[in-house]
Amino acid sequence: MFNSIKYRFITIYFLLVLVCISIVGAFIVNRLEFQQIQNITDNMSQSLTSITNTSHYMSSSDWKEQSFQFENTFESWQLPSGEVIYAIDASEPPVIIASSNRNKNIHGQNALSFKATDPSLVLKGLSGEEANATISNEDSDKREKHIVKPIFTSEGNVNGILYMTSQLSPVYQIIDYAKVILGYATALALLVTIILGYILANSITEPIRDLTSKASKMAKGDFSQKFEVKSDDEIGQLGSMFNYLTEELNTTINQMNLEKSKLNTIFNYMAEGVIAVDRQGFLIHANPIARQILILGDNYLYKKIDLTELNISNINYYDDSTLEGENKIEIDDNFYKVKYAPYKREDNANLGLIVVLQDITNEHKLDMMRKEFVANVSHELKTPITTIKSYSETLLESSLEEEEVNHFISIINRENNRMERIVADLLQLSNIDYGNSNWHIEEIDTYSAIGETLESLSLLIDEKNLSIKLDIPMDIKDIFADKHALNQILMNIISNAVKYSNADGKINISATSNHFNVNIKVQDNGIGIPEEDLNRIFERFYRVEKSRSRSMGGTGLGLSIAKELIDAMGGDIKIQSQLKEGTTVTLTFKAA
Structure with missing residues (x-):
């Protein structure tokens, strides 16, 4: 019972009143006794004095x-x-x-x-x-x-x-009576004290119990609790502070939940894989990308992971220099950059590692393509440069007939033109990459654009005795594009069809249009493209048959330029081909 502050308060109040009444009662009884005896003494003294004064x-x-x-x-x-x-x-x-x-x-x-x-x-x-x-x-x-x-x-x-x-019996009779009266008064006062103490204690403990109940609900996660403030005393101030604490705590929890939701969203939808391991190497967190990369499954928590598989070794949690770094690994033909760093406790003690897996497969492929591109450029330029150098040295060091000199000079000029075409194509690709092309978009007649391209290739078509079939409706819509870019695209595609078609071959060129697009299809029955080369056909300097392509005067950049130009103008290019059966190229342009 005395564990309750209410009963302790009543007991203290009871004892306080009892002690006070006892002290006051003792004082009153003592003074009453003294005063009564003093009065009797004075009366006795006066009586003796009077008797003495009247009895000489x-x-x-x-x-x-x-x-x-x-x-x-x-x-x-x-x-x-x-x-x-x-x-x-x-x-x-x-x-x-x-x-x-x-x-x-x-x-x-x-x-x-x-x-x-x-x-x-x-x-x-x-x-x-x-x-x-x-x-x-x-x-x-x-x-x-x-x-x-x-x-x-x-x-x-x-x-x-x-x-x-x-x-002195009458005096002590009065004192005893006074004690009885004080006893009754004390009992009544103590009874009133208990009643008032209970009411007063309730007025104090009831709000405390209410606060305790609300605090208990808050401890269970219900932060909507409000305390009704009925006074401006300490209890009221405590209630006001409780309400303020509840509001601040609710705001803080909501902010924490919001930040947690943001972090979860970031972790779940970020492109990189993120895992967290404790000092024993057990997984305590992994976002979906990491679970997919490492094939962890759903029950991944507290699964032990071997960090050496991520090329992380020599970890010492007491030496910060071993807890940070980056490296590269290959998993299932994909390449990843691995970065790791420790996460710490408030006292700066290392608790484990955060590991980030960044997919660099595309960058790796681009790097390999860049190296291959440099090698191809070097090779493409090396051949004409070597030819020019050898013939020019021969001209300088030997006495040749005029006919031989003219032959050598024509070869040098041809190789120089070849290098000029390569450099021009590279510059054009560079301008497209950096957005430096100055487009002049206009409406271009579809039939005229195809006809001009065929006219430019007429000598080569006649030389190979090719049959050209056009299927273009009279009401074909105009193409909305840059004229120079359109001519270059059509020239690259149709010239490839002419170059790689066998003698006496056939080339079908058709065009259709709708409200949005103009589609041009170029179909030949030439040598075709192997299936394994189709996904690389638009790479720069990529050749299916390098020796034959080079002998035909190609730079290996035509399809790359066509792809870049048509994409830049909002169109599309698709290639379908079967080896030794032919190739079909479909070009899609915006309709005027």
């Missing part, structure tokens, strides 16, 4: 001879019940000569051994000193007030003493 014989006569007068004087005063006066002379030993109760049996008794008198007070009175004392009767357990007053002769000697006693 007491100081001038022999007391033993005046005992009858003493008794008459005492009787005339009619002392209250319970008060007795004794006249004791100053003889040796002092004897009682008279008393107010007219008891003749006590006359002549020694005052020092008389039960009703106190020897010490008698001696003080005989010595000329007024004195008083409260005397307890050992036999009857009653208390009396004794007072002694010396009577002096005219010469200043003690003639005798008046010894007066008074019963």
Whole structure:
């Protein structure tokens, strides 16, 4: 029960009131007793003084001879019940000569051994000193007030003493009654104290219990709790602070949940794989990309992973220099850049590693293509340069006939033109890559564009005795494109069809249009393209049959240029081919 602050509060309140009432009651009883006894003492002293002042014989006569007068004087005063006066002379030993109760049996008794008198007070009175004392009767357990007053002769000697006693029973009856009243008052006050203490304690503990209940719900995750503030005291201030704490905590939790949601979204949808491992190498987090790369499955948590498989070794969690780095690995023909760093506790202690897997397969392929591109460019330029160098050295070092000189110069000019075409194509590709092409988009007649291209290739077509079939409707829509780019695209595609068609072969060129596009299809029955080369056909300097392509004067950049140009103008190019059966190229342009 005393574990409750309410009952402890009531107990303390009860004890406090009890102690206070006890102290006040003791003080009141003590003062009442003192005051009552003091009043009796004063009355006794006044009575003795009055008797002395009105009885002059007491100081001038022999007391033993005046005992009858003493008794008459005492009787005339009619002392209250319970008060007795004794006249004791100053003889040796002092004897009682008279008393107010007219008891003749006590006359002549020694005052020092008389039960009703106190020897010490008698001696003080005989010595000329007024004195008083409260005397307890050992036999009857009653208390009396004794007072002694010396009577002096005219010469200043003690003639005798008046010894007066008074019963204190009425005083202690009043005191006992006062104690009873105080007892009842104390009991009533304590009862009221318990009731008021219970009400007061409830007014304090009820809000505390309410706060405790709401705090318990908050601990379980319900942050919508509100405390009703009913006062401006400490409890009210505590409630206000609780409400403020709830709002701040709710805001903080919402912000944390929002940040957590953001982080989860980032981790789940980022292109890189991210894993987190503890110091023992157990997985504690992996985003979907990482699970896909490492084939972890759904039950990946706390699965032990071998970091050496990620090319991470020599890990020492007490040496930060071993916990950061990057490397490259290959997994299932894919290449990844692995970066790792530690995550720490608040005291800066290393708890584990964060590992990021960045897919660099495309970059790796691009790097390989770049190296191959450089090798191809070098090879393409090396052949004409070598030819030009050898023929020019021959011209410089040998005496040749004019006919031979002209032949050598024509070869040098041909190889120079070849290098010029390669450089021009490379510059054009570079301009397309960097967006430096100045397009002039206009409406171009589809039939005229195809006809001009065929006219430019007429000599080569006639040389190979090719059959050209056109299937172009009269209402074909115009092409919306740059004229120079369109001519170059058509020239590259149709010239390839002419170059790689066998003698006496056939080339079909058809065109269709709709509201959005113009489609041109170029179909030949030439040598075709192997299936394994189709996915690389648009790479720069890529050749299916390198020796034959080079002998036909190609640079290996025609399809790359056509692809870049048509893509830049919002069109598309598709190639279908079968080896030794022919190739079909479909060009899609925007319709005017």
